[in-house]
Amino acid sequence: MSDLIRLESVSHHYGGQRTLQDIDFSVADGEFVCILGPSGCGKSTLLNILAGFLSPTSGQVLLWARDDVVGHDIKVVMQNAHLFPWLTVQRNVEFGLRMRGDAKETRDARVRELLSLVGLSGVERKFPVQLSGGMQQRVAIARALAPDPSILLMDEPFGALDAQLRRRMQAELVQIRAVTGKTIIFVTHDIVESVLLADRIVVLTSAPGRIKKIVSVDLEHPRERNRAVYDWVFELEQLL
Ligand code: ADP
Ligand code: MG
Numbered sequence: 001m002s003d004l005i006r007l008e009s010v011s012h013h014y015g016g017q018r019t020l021q022d023i024d025f026s027v028a029d030g031e032f033v034c035i036l037g038p039s040g041c042g043k044s045t046l047l048n049i050l051a052g053f054l055s056p057t058s059g060q061v062l063l064w065a066r067d068d069v070v071g072h073d074i075k076v077v078m079q080n081a082h083l084f085p086w087l088t089v090q091r092n093v094e095f096g097l098r099m100r101g102d103a104k105e106t107r108d109a110r111v112r113e114l115l116s117l118v119g120l121s122g123v124e125r126k127f128p129v130q131l132s133g134g135m136q137q138r139v140a141i142a143r144a145l146a147p148d149p150s151i152l153l154m155d156e157p158f159g160a161l162d163a164q165l166r167r168r169m170q171a172e173l174v175q176i177r178a179v180t181g182k183t184i185i186f187v188t189h190d191i192v193e194s195v196l197l198a199d200r201i202v203v204l205t206s207a208p209g210r211i212k213k214i215v216s217v218d219l220e221h222p223r224e225r226n227r228a229v230y231d232w233v234f235e236l237e238q239l240l
Contacts, residue, residue: 003064004029004150004183005050010059012045018208019045023059025202025214027151027185032177034194035187037204038240043187046209047155050185051076065150075144076153079160081136083128089115089139090124096147114142117176134165141173145180154186158193170196174221191240195232196223203239212239 006026012019019042027033035043048054049061051074075096083092091098093114094107102110115121118138128136137157144152158166170193177184188194194201195217203212215236223229 002029003027005064005185006062007050008060008062010046010049010056010061012042012049012054013057014045020049020056021208021210023209023211025211027183029150030181030183032184032186032197032199034198034201035185035204036191036194036201036236036240037189037209038206039189041204041206042209043189043204044155046204047076047153047185047187050074050151051153073147073149074151074153075147075149076155077137077140077144077157079156081128081133081140083136083139083143085128087127088124089120089126089128089131092128092139093142093146095143100147110146111142114145117145117179118142119172134161134169137161137169138172141176145176145182149182151183151185154184156188157186159188159190166193171222173197174223178221191233191236192225192229195219195229195236196225201236203236 003026007023010023011021023046035046037043045054049056084095090111093111097107097110111124115124118141120135120138120142123131123135128139131139158169161169174197186197198217201215201217203215204210205212217232219228
């Protein structure tokens with residue numbers, strides 16, 4: 001597998017406050033990597049650096065184009081869906097496609113395909129306010145996937161959902177990943193979540209965030225909350 005993104009000695013300060021220190025890791029095409037660490041350890045800062053929203057104080061982020069695309073494109077899903085409230089679901093999902101000038105038939109087909117993928121067929125004409133939090137987050141995922149980005153970044157995307165819904169969304173994300181083969185970097189402070197989702201987990205220490213350990217979770221999908229998963233959870237708890 002070829003690398004799509006690599007961080008080399010990335011450090012970040014906000015003013016005098018050191019937030020991230022010497023972060024080094026790479027993510028390969030098609031990989032699902034979780035960034036796990038306690039609240040305030042710099043996970044969102046790291047995600048913003050990966051997204052290119054923030055420049056690291058030192059170090060660098062290297063990007064490679066996926067074989068089948070020119071350049072790259074990274075899409076982000078945050079804890080809150082941040083949909084455009086004045087646009088329908090259809091318009092929200094096709095937003096990036098309109099921006100690049102895709103024809104109506106192409107957009108319609110893609111929106112149908114994506115809403116089906118996230119389990120939301122038939123809500124094209126609804127507005128975000130008419131949807132539950134979980135549905136809004138599904139729309140946000142569909143919108144992010146629409147232009148077929150090289151990398152999908154997710155910052156605690158299920159953190160605002162109740163426990164039962166969170167479990168369902170986790171299972172659905174595993175399914176979406178299996179269907180799309182998307183490269184996903186997923187930030188969480190939830191150890192169980194990271195074990196259920198990730199191929200590899202980058203464990204950060206509390207502030208300033210440094211890499212404590214990177215572990216490969218070699219469990220088959222779908223993963224259940226069973227003994228094998230909790231063995232991993234226990235091991236990670238020792239690290240955090
Ligand atoms: P996490 O996502 O792991 O909870 P963050 O990356 O949001 O951590 O924040 C890491 C640290 O940096 C925290 O102490 C936070 O208060 C601080 N911080 C985050 N954003 C800013 C900012 N824009 N300006 C100053 N300090 C910030
Ligand atoms: Mg955060």
